Amino acid sequence: MGNKPSLISKGRYELKFRGNKCLNCEHPLDISDKYCPNCSQANSTKKLVLKDFWDEFFSSLINYDSKLLKTLYAMLLRPGTITKHYVEGKRITYTNPFRFLLSLAFLYLLLFSYNNNFSNWDKAAEKLKPNMTSDNPISLDLVSGGVLGDSTKIKEQVSQSLKEMDSMGLTDVPASKQIQYLDSLGVFNGQFVENEARKDSIMLADPKTYFKKLKNKSGVGGLVSKMEFFSNMIQRDSLTNYEEAQREYGVDGALSSRIAYSSTSSLLRVIKEPGSFVNATIAKLPFVIFFFLPLFTVFIWMVYIRKKYTYTDHLIFSFHNQSLLFILLILSLIIDSIFKTSSAAIFLLIFSFYLYKAMRRFYGQGRFKTIVKYIFLNTIFAFLALFVLIGLFTGSVFTY
Numbered sequence: 001m002g003n004k005p006s007l008i009s010k011g012r013y014e015l016k017f018r019g020n021k022c023l024n025c026e027h028p029l030d031i032s033d034k035y036c037p038n039c040s041q042a043n044s045t046k047k048l049v050l051k052d053f054w055d056e057f058f059s060s061l062i063n064y065d066s067k068l069l070k071t072l073y074a075m076l077l078r079p080g081t082i083t084k085h086y087v088e089g090k091r092i093t094y095t096n097p098f099r100f101l102l103s104l105a106f107l108y109l110l111l112f113s114y115n116n117n118f119s120n121w122d123k124a125a126e127k128l129k130p131n132m133t134s135d136n137p138i139s140l141d142l143v144s145g146g147v148l149g150d151s152t153k154i155k156e157q158v159s160q161s162l163k164e165m166d167s168m169g170l171t172d173v174p175a176s177k178q179i180q181y182l183d184s185l186g187v188f189n190g191q192f193v194e195n196e197a198r199k200d201s202i203m204l205a206d207p208k209t210y211f212k213k214l215k216n217k218s219g220v221g222g223l224v225s226k227m228e229f230f231s232n233m234i235q236r237d238s239l240t241n242y243e244e245a246q247r248e249y250g251v252d253g254a255l256s257s258r259i260a261y262s263s264t265s266s267l268l269r270v271i272k273e274p275g276s277f278v279n280a281t282i283a284k285l286p287f288v289i290f291f292f293l294p295l296f297t298v299f300i301w302m303v304y305i306r307k308k309y310t311y312t313d314h315l316i317f318s319f320h321n322q323s324l325l326f327i328l329l330i331l332s333l334i335i336d337s338i339f340k341t342s343s344a345a346i347f348l349l350i351f352s353f354y355l356y357k358a359m360r361r362f363y364g365q366g367r368f369k370t371i372v373k374y375i376f377l378n379t380i381f382a383f384l385a386l387f388v389l390i391g392l393f394t395g396s397v398f399t400y
């Protein structure tokens with residue numbers, strides 16, 4: 001930090017308040033030093049009053065603001081230049097790329113969740129399952145859950161169509177006989193459904209014995225059976241924690257049982273409150289980006305291996321571009337909420353143009369090479385993002 005005239009020289013920075021050593025690190029100072037060259041604390045011996053804090057707060061805001069404006073200006077008007085400057089050492093002019101991206105990600109999520117109110121999903125889910133009581137639990141077993149509810153409906157539909165065929169003379173055997181035959185095979189309320197119902201009643205009558213039998217089951221099948229057991233118990237018996245399960249049903253402390261329990265209770269909560277779940281998962285995205293971009297940058301680094309840039313240089317490039325994407329998406333959200341449209345696609349198109357320009361300018365290669373690398377890197381980006389999102393959501397379901 002030099003003694004630039006642009007920096008503030010009023011208030012506690014006035015000449016009369018300057019000392020001959022730094023109050024922070026005791027580095028000897030000259031009266032002309034505005035800041036300590038060792039720790040960059042202001043050279044001032046003035047006692048602080050509230051007004052100083054007030055003034056400094058605003059000046060720092062303006063100071064950040066001008067940095068902010070310069071960063072925004074460079075990003076929007078000269079894509080790629082900002083990274084070039086930053087990598088070459090012209091840094092204090094611009095905001096720190098890592099902090100900048102984090103702030104933008106949070107701002108974007110704030111606006112995004114304001115525009116898309118996912119908590120409405122909770123209410124919708126409540127309406128869909130009007131009474132998730134002990135008499136009407138959510139079935140984690142999707143197959144039997146579906147068949148159980150509709151067996152009479154299926155029977156009606158089948159007999160209806162068979163009767164129609166009969167009346168048109170399309171079959172040799174009368175419809176009533178066919179239905180009887182299908183019924184005897186157990187198509188409508190077949191063995192499968194019966195088994196499920198029997199299993200449920202055994203489970204509820206003597207949970208301890210039932211779980212003992214499950215203990216010996218291993219692998220995925222065992223895990224699923226345990227989850228089914230816990231799903232029933234949590235809903236019918238208002239089981240609230242694992243210790244309770246151990247006390248009441250003699251559940252063991254095995255890792256597989258614990259995993260089964262926690263994932264079941266998470267899953268039930270997700271089904272009950274899907275909106276809150278989506279909100280909680282989306283809130284994790286800024287952190288995910290900070291893991292995702294370094295991974296993606298490995299590919300950029302590979303594609304431009306012959307360039308003199310280091311891995312960190314490539315990382316700054318991808319942070320700058322991600323920041324620009326957030327800036328454009330924020331603009332799109334603002335426009336959407338004012339004009340009640342959806343402009344995201346247009347802004348993504350604008351971004352893809354910016355990205356190409358940035359690659360051209362930062363890496364300085366010809367059109368053809370840049371286009372090939374552009375397509376390759378975007379494909380990689382899309383695949384990685386898809387995997388990460390799937391991983392994020394499934395991971396969230398079991399830890400919610």
Ligand SMILES: [Zn+2]
Pocket residue numbers: 022023024025026027036037038039040041
């Ligand atoms: Zn100092």
